Amino acid sequence: MTVLDTAIDSRTPGYLDSRNATLDRLDRLEAAIEEARCGGGERAVTRHHARGKLLPRERIEMLLDQDVPFLELSPVSGWGTEFPVGAGVVTGIGVVEDVECMLVATDPTVEETAVNPYAVEKIRRAARIAACNRLPLVNLVESAAETASGSPPGGGVARDLSRLSAGRVPTVCVVFGPTSGDVAYLPAFSDYTIMVRGHAKALAAPADQLAEDERDALRLARQCVRRLNWRKSGPPPRTFPPAAPKYDAEDLLALAGPAELFDTREVLARILDGSDFDEFKPAVGTSVLAGWGELHGYPVGVLATADGTQTSADAQKAVHFIQLANATDTSLLLVQRDEAGTFGSGALDALAHSTVPLLALNTGRTGDPRFVFSWPADGPTAGDDDGVIDPRDTRTVLGLCLSAVHSAAVEGAGRVGVFRPGKVDQ
Template identity: 30%
Template sequence: MKQPGSEKSAAAPELQPCGDAYLRARDLLRTRRAEALLGGTEKARKLHRSRGQMLPRERIEALLDPGSPFLEIGQLAGADMYEGVPPGATIITGVGKVCGRWCMLIVNDATVKGGTMFGMTTKRHTRAQLFAWQHRLPCITMVQSGGGFLPDLANIFPDEGQAGSIMYNQVKMSAEGIAQIALVHGPSTAGGAYIPALCDEVVIIRNQGAMFLGSPQLVFAATGEVVDIEPLGGAEMHSKVSGVTDHIADDDAHALSITRQIVEHLGEPPRLRWTRAEAERPCVDQTQLAGDRGGGDAGRADCREMLARLVDAGRFQEFKQLHGPTLVCGFARIEGFEVGIIAGNGELSAQAGAKGAHFIELCAQRDIPLVFLADSPGFAASDRHGQETVGKHGAKLLNATANADVPKFTVITGSVHGAAYYALGGRSFKPNALLMWPGARASASADAPDEEAGALNWARQLWCDMVVEPEDTRTILAQLLDMAGRVPARPTEFATFRM
C-alpha cells in the first residue's frame, strides 16, 4: 500500500516456515532459559526459604512496579562452564521499572554455590554496570555472596572487567550522580562486603544480613578466636557502630519497601528527548518473522520481507534503493520510535559501504537512533571486477558505525561473518545492546562450526546481551529505545573519511 511521499510499505510476501535447525536452536535456548530462571537445586532453594528469605527472583518481582518488564542481560552467561552452576553464573542482572524509573538490578543468587563469584560472574556484573552507566540508570545491588571462587581467581582478581572494575565502576558512576543502592540480604564476604560499602545508600536486614572481610570461620582459623556473625559484621553493628549501613530492615519484604522509598526520592526522573508517535502494528503478522531466518547461510531472504513484519505499519522510507543493494538503509518507526535501519542483504560491496556511511551520517546529524539488522556473509573480495575500492568504502562504513554518537542497537538475525560483523554494529563497536535470534550465527568465517558460531555459545560467553525470539524483538527494542532516549544527546565527531 502506498504511503505519503517516498515512504512505502516494505515487501511482505509469504515466508517459508521455520526450518528444523531454527526450531532445534529455539527449543534448546528455551530449555536453558528455564534452567537459569530456576536457579539452584531444590535442596538449596528449600534451605534458602527455611531461613525466612525470599528467592532472588521473588525479590526482583517484589521490587519492580507491578507489570513492569524485567529485561534480563546475560541470562545464559557461563552456561556449561562451571560444574553445578546453571546458566547465569550465580548472578541475575537486568533492567526494570521502580517507582516509574528504569533501574539496573544486580542480584547475587545465593541458591547457586552461595552466590560465589566466578570469572563469568564478574564479567556479567561489569557488563550490567556499563549498560547502566551508558544509560544513566540507578544501580540496585542485592548482595548475598560468599566472595570469589578461589580456584578461578585468575579470572576474578587481576584484570580490567573483573572484580576491581566492579568497585571502580560503582564509585565513578556515583561521582556522576548515578545512584548506587545496595541491599544486604545475607552474609557477604570479602568483595561482597566492599560492594555495599561503596554505595550511596545501604539497606541491611536484621539477623540476616552481614558484611565482613573475613568470616567467623576465617577469624577462628587465623586467631583461634570464636566470634559470632552479629558482633563481627551484623546489621546492628553496621547500623549503630560502623555506620556503613543507612537503613535497617526486619526482613526481605521490608528491605525492598525501603529501597522503593529510596528510589522515589532520587529526584526528577529523566524525560524522553524524542517525540514518540503512536505505535502501529506491523502490516504482517510478527509470528512469521522466524520463518525469515532458519539459521545458517543458505536461502538468505530479502531483508525487506523481515522489515514488513518488524516496523510500524510496514512503512519504510528506503534510502538509495538502487545503489549498493546488498545493504538496505532507511527510516521507519518501531513502537512509535523513529529509527534509522541498516540491514545486511547479501555480500557488502564498495557501493554498500559508501551508502551505509552516508546514511549513518544523516542519522547522527538528526539524532536518530540506529538499528542494525546483521545478516551478511562479509565484504566482497577486492580483486573482483569493479570492487577495487571495497576496502576504502568498507572503511568508511566502519568509521561511521564506530563514531556515530547516537544510540545503536544490533540484532543478529541471520548469519554474519568477518568484517561485516563489525560494520553492522558488532560488540567491539560498542552498540548500546547486542541481541541475537535463536538461529543466528556470527563468526570470523562462514565455515565456523555451529557450536562456536551459534547463539548459545555467544550468550554463554557474553558476546551478546540476550537471545530474543523474533516476535519479541519489537517490544524489546522499544524498551531499549525508551532507556536510551532519556540520556542527553551528544554531538558526533567522525574520524577522517578516505575519499
C-alpha cells in the same frame, strides 16, 4: 510514508522447515533458561526458602511496580561452559516507582558465583549499561554462605561503579546476607545502602538504613528510588500510541532459520511501526541497506548488511547515513545475519565516532552498541551479548531498549567518519 511489501509467508518454499529449525533452537534455549531459574538446585532452593528468604527473581518481582515488564539480560550466560547457567546473577531493566532502573540480583543458592568470571562480567556489563544510558542501578545482593569469605575482589566492578558515581547516576544496594568476591564491592560503592538486620554483612559499607526483614528492605529500596526525583533526559516517543506492524511476527521464526530465507526488509516489515521504512539511497550500492522508521514511537535509523562484497559506494552510503543519524539525534539499529558479512572499515570508523544510541541485532559487538541481542543459533552459547531472544519478541525487546536509552540525552556527534559526496553518484 513508504510501507514495506512482503514476499514471505507460509507458502514460501522452505518456510515450514526454517520455522521448525528455529523452534527446535528455542526449545533448547528455554531448557537452558529453566536451568538458570533453578539456581543452585532443588535442595539449595528449599534450604534457602526454609530460612524465610527470597530467591533473586522473587526479590526483583517484589521490587518492581506491578504489571510492568522486566527485560532480563544474558539469562543463559555461561551456557556450555564449566560454570552454572546464568552465572548465579540476574540482571535486567525494570520500572521501580515509575523510574526505569538497572537491576542486579545475586543468587545465594549458587555457590560458585564468587569465582565465576561470567558472574563478574554480567555485573560489570549491567553497570556499564546503567552508566551510558543513565539508569539508576539497584543491587540486591547476597553470597552463598559457604563461600562468604570468598576470594579477593578483582577491582573491575569497583571501576565500573566509580564511573556511575562520576556520571551522577544514583546507585542503591540492598544487602540480604553475607557478600564475597566482587559482589562485596556493590554495597561499598553504592550511594544508598540498606541492610537486613541480623543477616547482612558487607565489606566496609555501613548501613544507611536497617530493615527488619527482606520485604521491609525492598519497601525501603522502593522508597529510596521514589525520593531520587529522577527524570529522563531524552525525548519521549514521537508517536503515541505507535502503529503495529502490518505483518505477523510469527514469520520471524522462519526468517531466523537458515540464512537463505533471511531478508532484512522482511524483518523490518515485522518490527517497525506500521511497517513504514523510508529507504536511504536505494539506487546506491547493493550490500548495505539504510533507512528511517519508528519503533514503538521512537525514531530510528536502520543500517544493515546484505550478501555480496561491499563497494566504495556501499561504504560511503553507510558513512553518510551514520553522519545524518548523528546530525538528527536519531538512534541507530544495526541488523545483519551472521553469514552476511560485516560492515566495512569506513562504516566501523564512523560508528566508533558516533555518539547516538546504537542497538544491534545479530552483529556481535560491532560499534560498541548500548544493547546487542541475537536470535537462537545451533549449539549452546556462553552468552557474550545481552541475550538470545525469541525472534517474535524482537520488536518488544528493542522497544524496551529504546525507552531505556532515552533515559539519557540522545545527542549525535555531528560529523563522523569521512564522507565525500563527489565520490558517489547520489
